[in-house]
Amino acid sequence: MEALAQALIEAKKQIGLCSVCFHLSADPVCELCRNPNRDNTTYCVVADSRDVIALERTREFKGKYHVLGGVISPIDGIGPEQLTINSLVRRVSKDQPKEVILAISPSVEGETTTLYLGHLLKPFTKVTRIAFGLPVGGDLEYADEVTLARALEGRRELD
Numbered sequence: 001m002e003a004l005a006q007a008l009i010e011a012k013k014q015i016g017l018c019s020v021c022f023h024l025s026a027d028p029v030c031e032l033c034r035n036p037n038r039d040n041t042t043y044c045v046v047a048d049s050r051d052v053i054a055l056e057r058t059r060e061f062k063g064k065y066h067v068l069g070g071v072i073s074p075i076d077g078i079g080p081e082q083l084t085i086n087s088l089v090r091r092v093s094k095d096q097p098k099e100v101i102l103a104i105s106p107s108v109e110g111e112t113t114t115l116y117l118g119h120l121l122k123p124f125t126k127v128t129r130i131a132f133g134l135p136v137g138g139d140l141e142y143a144d145e146v147t148l149a150r151a152l153e154g155r156r157e158l159d
């Protein structure tokens with residue numbers, strides 16, 4: 001039991017944050033940032049490393065990530081300076097990606113963060129946000145109006 005606890009402590013010590021995107025990484029620069037096959041022209045901004053893992057599972061996104069380390073939440077004392085927003089702006093102004101996708105959960109804090117980032121990044125590049133819609137298996141009549149409004153807003157033409 002003790003050996004296991006020690007091993008967990010050691011493992012935790014070795015996991016740090018990528019110096020480029022702030023995703024969890026055992027190395028100074030994470031695997032995703034080092035991968036030459038990833039598309040350098042699209043960045044996806046998320047609140048948390050767990051979001052990177054979730055998006056990677058979809059295999060839909062081939063670009064680079066930026067992990068904020070949370071969302072702006074004045075009540076919890078989290079302002080832009082507590083997050084990796086300065087690094088993000090520096091990265092975007094330097095690398096000039098063609099598009100930055102904001103993939104932040106649609107809570108009140110998430111909305112604030114999305115709007116704030118949009119305002120900061122628009123001078124440098126095209127800024128988009130992911131569409132939020134109905135969960136698969138969800139019933140239209142039971143969806144709350146914010147979700148339904150978002151789903152409508154994020155509609156696209158049938159291909």
Ligand SMILES: [Zn+2]
Pocket residue numbers: 018019020021022023029030031032033034
């Ligand atoms: Zn990285």
